[in-house]
Amino acid sequence: MVEYDAVIVGAGILGLSTVYHIKKRHPNKEILVIDKLNAAGQAATAKSAAAFRCLFSSKTNFLLADSSAEFYRYVQEDLNVDLKMRWVGYLWLFNEENYEKTLPVLRDLYKKGFTYEEYNSDELAEKLGIRTNFVDDEEAQLMGLGNAYKGIFIPKAGLIDVDLLVKFYESEFLRLGGKIQYVTKAESVVVEPGEPLEIPGEPYFWQDANVVGVNTNKGTIKAKKTMIVGGAWSSQLLDSLGVECHIKPKKRQIFSVKANTDALGKLLFTKGFNDVGCLPFTILPNPSVLIRPVLEENAFWLGYADEFPRAFKLEEDSQPEENFYQYGIYQVLVKYFPQFFGCHPFSAFAGLYAINTLDSQPVIFEENRLMVVGGASGSGIMKADAIGRIAAALYSGDEYAVLHGGKAIKVSDLGLKNRLVEPEKLII
Numbered sequence: 001m002v003e004y005d006a007v008i009v010g011a012g013i014l015g016l017s018t019v020y021h022i023k024k025r026h027p028n029k030e031i032l033v034i035d036k037l038n039a040a041g042q043a044a045t046a047k048s049a050a051a052f053r054c055l056f057s058s059k060t061n062f063l064l065a066d067s068s069a070e071f072y073r074y075v076q077e078d079l080n081v082d083l084k085m086r087w088v089g090y091l092w093l094f095n096e097e098n099y100e101k102t103l104p105v106l107r108d109l110y111k112k113g114f115t116y117e118e119y120n121s122d123e124l125a126e127k128l129g130i131r132t133n134f135v136d137d138e139e140a141q142l143m144g145l146g147n148a149y150k151g152i153f154i155p156k157a158g159l160i161d162v163d164l165l166v167k168f169y170e171s172e173f174l175r176l177g178g179k180i181q182y183v184t185k186a187e188s189v190v191v192e193p194g195e196p197l198e199i200p201g202e203p204y205f206w207q208d209a210n211v212v213g214v215n216t217n218k219g220t221i222k223a224k225k226t227m228i229v230g231g232a233w234s235s236q237l238l239d240s241l242g243v244e245c246h247i248k249p250k251k252r253q254i255f256s257v258k259a260n261t262d263a264l265g266k267l268l269f270t271k272g273f274n275d276v277g278c279l280p281f282t283i284l285p286n287p288s289v290l291i292r293p294v295l296e297e298n299a300f301w302l303g304y305a306d307e308f309p310r311a312f313k314l315e316e317d318s319q320p321e322e323n324f325y326q327y328g329i330y331q332v333l334v335k336y337f338p339q340f341f342g343c344h345p346f347s348a349f350a351g352l353y354a355i356n357t358l359d360s361q362p363v364i365f366e367e368n369r370l371m372v373v374g375g376a377s378g379s380g381i382m383k384a385d386a387i388g389r390i391a392a393a394l395y396s397g398d399e400y401a402v403l404h405g406g407k408a409i410k411v412s413d414l415g416l417k418n419r420l421v422e423p424e425k426l427i428i
Contacts, residue, residue, distance in 0.1 A: 017388025047351020095146030146286030
């Protein structure tokens with residue numbers, strides 16, 4: 001039986017970024033990626049809103065997101081690999097209470113060189129045709145909608161084509177000599193004692209044991225190191241080993257609405273925020289419904305990241321819920337933007353966030369020759385390159401990982417035993 005230097009379970013964006021950076025550092029290592037689907041990035045990665053931002057209060061979050069975005073910029077502009085990266089910006093709308101809470105954080109970040117622009121309610125109404133005040137609207141008050149008191153525009157943010165980003169990492173990994181095996185489902189992790197004694201049921205607690213590979217629907221794959229990068233599915237494999245990864249699945253849904261009226265067309269191609277000449281990625285005040293421009297489709301993607309009482313639930317084939325749009329997103333959206341009155345989705349999709357229940361930031365750790373990478377909590381695309389570099393540093397036994405641009409981060413900061421990450425204050 002062939003023994004690989006490493007086998008990676010999961011060909012999503014995090015798995016591919018990880019193996020690309022490992023293979024780049026160790027070109028002679030035999031690295032195999034397996035995935036249960038028939039192509040790369042077809043699970044949660046494909047269901048992403050595919051947006052990124054580089055403004056965070058947490059130093060950890062900023063390093064991960066900013067260095068990843070700069071690497072993607074490098075790939076597109078210097079390597080001439082089109083990722084359809086568009087710096088449309090984020091427009092974050094606040095009611096008065098949340099604006100006052102957020103302002104000190106924004107001012108502190110501004111002193112550190114992070115730029116943003118501020119718009120008052122009148123300017124927002126003029127530029128967007130948005131309704132900013134619900135003082136006389138009993139229905140809106142019953143729904144708990146917040147006034148659009150201020151808008152904060154973050155220019156270093158935008159959109160990216162996930163399929164093209166996945167293709168870049170996949171093709172580069174293969175070019176470097178890596179191997180990928182699709183339609184191969186990991187069914188269990190193989191654990192063996194360091195010195196087998198041929199005792200039934202070993203290893204026992206008094207034996208020195210390690211992970212030595214995975215059992216799949218196509219047979220056992222042995223490896224010196226095994227990596228679980230399976231997103232929301234990771235805990236399926238890890239729970240049976242008693243390895244806690246603090247990753248749980250939660251459904252997220254996106255609904256697509258065409259800009260098929262003059263009013264919606266004007267909103268989609270709003271001028272004055274970015275060089276692209278379109279609406280930024282927009283977050284409503286309360287609840288924080290998301291509006292993403294999709295210029296290729298002449299459409300908007302609409303979503304909302306609901307928490308309580310949304311269940312942690314693993315769904316093999318997540319489906320969007322019609323009522324979630326009709327009685328949820330639509331009711332909020334049309335109050336702020338009357339332009340959407342009567343709009344119905346022409347398509348919709350749903351996927352799973354791999355939520356890190358500790359602090360919503362990634363986990364990267366190793367235990368008994370088993371590496372775990374995940375828990376990006378919906379930020380997998382915007383932090384993927386940095387996460388891959390940190391995982392590659394852990395694989396290499398380095399204390400620090402050097403991110404794109406030269407900044408370093410301590411590998412153990414994103415582990416579990418010596419975890420050191422700051423709480424994020426700018427939460428969408």
